[in-house]
Amino acid sequence: MKILIIEDEFLIARRIERMCREILGPILSEISCIGNLDDAKVYLETNKLDLVMLDLNLNGEDGLRILQQFAAESFHTIIVSAQKEKAVDAFDYGVVDFVSKPFEKERLKLALDRAGSTIDMGTKQLKFLSVKSKGTLKIIAIAHVAFFRGSDIYSEIHLESGEYFLHDKTLEQLSQLLSHSFLRIHKSYLVSIAQFECFLNKAGGRNFLRLKNGTELPIGRTRYPTIKDKLGLNR
Numbered sequence: 001m002k003i004l005i006i007e008d009e010f011l012i013a014r015r016i017e018r019m020c021r022e023i024l025g026p027i028l029s030e031i032s033c034i035g036n037l038d039d040a041k042v043y044l045e046t047n048k049l050d051l052v053m054l055d056l057n058l059n060g061e062d063g064l065r066i067l068q069q070f071a072a073e074s075f076h077t078i079i080v081s082a083q084k085e086k087a088v089d090a091f092d093y094g095v096v097d098f099v100s101k102p103f104e105k106e107r108l109k110l111a112l113d114r115a116g117s118t119i120d121m122g123t124k125q126l127k128f129l130s131v132k133s134k135g136t137l138k139i140i141a142i143a144h145v146a147f148f149r150g151s152d153i154y155s156e157i158h159l160e161s162g163e164y165f166l167h168d169k170t171l172e173q174l175s176q177l178l179s180h181s182f183l184r185i186h187k188s189y190l191v192s193i194a195q196f197e198c199f200l201n202k203a204g205g206r207n208f209l210r211l212k213n214g215t216e217l218p219i220g221r222t223r224y225p226t227i228k229d230k231l232g233l234n235r
Contacts, residue, residue, distance in 0.1 A: 005017060006052060006058065007053070010035070023109045050075055051077070052075055056086050067093040076095075078099060079095050084100055129169075131165040146191070147192060147215070155190075160212070171184075187220060197210045
């Protein structure tokens with residue numbers, strides 16, 4: 001696991017680093033500490049990471065700017081901050097956990113466990129994703145997404161309007177973040193439950209799902225019974 005700590009207080013940054021090394025052991029392959037937003041942005045643009053541990057007050061600057069600018073990247077984020085009032089905003093951008101300062105090792109371990117395995121988002125649902133489009137950052141509301149399509153190490157975000165964008169999170173990562181509002185209907189498709197219109201049974205026993213915008217997507221043969229149950233159609 002490769003981690004970047006973005007924290008302007010040197011002693012706190014080193015404490016987080018020490019705890020990460022103790023908790024993760026050999027799982028941790030690389031860990032770096034940066035104390036300001038400008039250097040952190042350069043580092044994030046030039047390095048591939050698994051996890052960012054982010055303070056929200058960096059020498060008076062708002063750490064949420066990192067979430068807004070880099071939400072399209074594939075790494076996960078844990079917030080480590082005393083600014084509890086910003087927790088809701090942070091979770092809107094899909095952070096794994098919010099660890100309040102001061103914190104103990106056990107609390108940090110819980111957050112790292114969530115990042116390293118299936119992400120337990122509870123009721124704190126991702127509401128926005130950001131994508132890079134034509135050199136600018138575009139914020140997309142999850143409510144406007146019809147489905148995601150897996151594309152190698154990326155995903156395509158397909159909006160109900162028909163527009164689509166590339167995103168750096170894999171379909172598996174998005175499935176973890178959106179488990180309460182989207183269904184994995186196929187190895188290549190993650191579909192908004194709110195966009196479901198009906199099932200279609202076609203020649204050869206193939207099953208499809210039609211969305212409200214008319215899009216028809218294939219359903220994996222082994223997933224069909226589970227999907228019907230989750231949509232309440234077996235009751």
